[in-house]
Amino acid sequence: MREFFHGWRRKIGCVTLVLACVAATGWVRSYVIFEKYCHRINGDLTSHQHLYSTHGQIWWSRELEEEARLICKPYSSSKNTNVIVCDPKDITWRWKAGEFEFGEFPDINIGKVTYAIIPYWSFVLPMTAVSAFLLLTRPRYLISKKISDPIGNERN
Numbered sequence: 001m002r003e004f005f006h007g008w009r010r011k012i013g014c015v016t017l018v019l020a021c022v023a024a025t026g027w028v029r030s031y032v033i034f035e036k037y038c039h040r041i042n043g044d045l046t047s048h049q050h051l052y053s054t055h056g057q058i059w060w061s062r063e064l065e066e067e068a069r070l071i072c073k074p075y076s077s078s079k080n081t082n083v084i085v086c087d088p089k090d091i092t093w094r095w096k097a098g099e100f101e102f103g104e105f106p107d108i109n110i111g112k113v114t115y116a117i118i119p120y121w122s123f124v125l126p127m128t129a130v131s132a133f134l135l136l137t138r139p140r141y142l143i144s145k146k147i148s149d150p151i152g153n154e155r156n
Contacts, residue, residue, distance in 0.1 A: 013134030020127035027120035030054055034077050057099070060116045091115055 029035075035053040052059035093103035099119040106112055 009134045009137070013131045016127045016134065017131035020124055020131055023120060023123040023127065026053060027056055027124060030056055030058075030120065056120050058118045058120065060118070062114045064112045 030053040033053075037051045038048055039050075040048045047062070047064050050059075050061045050063065052061070091103040091105045093101050095102040099117065100122070101117040102115070104112065104114050
């Protein structure tokens with residue numbers, strides 16, 4: 001088993017495979033559970049960032065409140081109570097490319113809200129491909145070994 005982990009390629013391949021599995025778990029979980037994580041920026045009460053996990057996507061939002069009214073805390077619930085700050089149809093999308101979106105929403109009650117939507121597959125598929133390449137390709141032999149025994153004869 002130790003022979004498998006010789007070299008940096010196999011170690012990095014295992015790490016990327018674990019990260020791909022974690023992202024795939026979040027992807028599947030986002031269809032069942034709505035989650036929200038909030039973080040205040042440098043303790044400023046009127047500016048905070050949110051991460052939402054819903055419908056196979058990660059939503060990021062930055063809210064700039066005119067007054068500190070919103071409570072910033074993690075939240076998790078079933079899909080029945082899926083509540084994002086606003087309806088995606090009301091957002092003014094500045095940039096769209098497939099499922100990737102970036103836009104703004106001027107909410108009268110909150111202030112200015114900036115949104116970015118990133119699908120989970122954009123994390124899972126590239127990490128899976130990189131880990132498969134790193135784990136399944138044959139490791140190269142050291143150059144010094146080839147120079148010392150160029151023909152490939154093994155000594156007993």
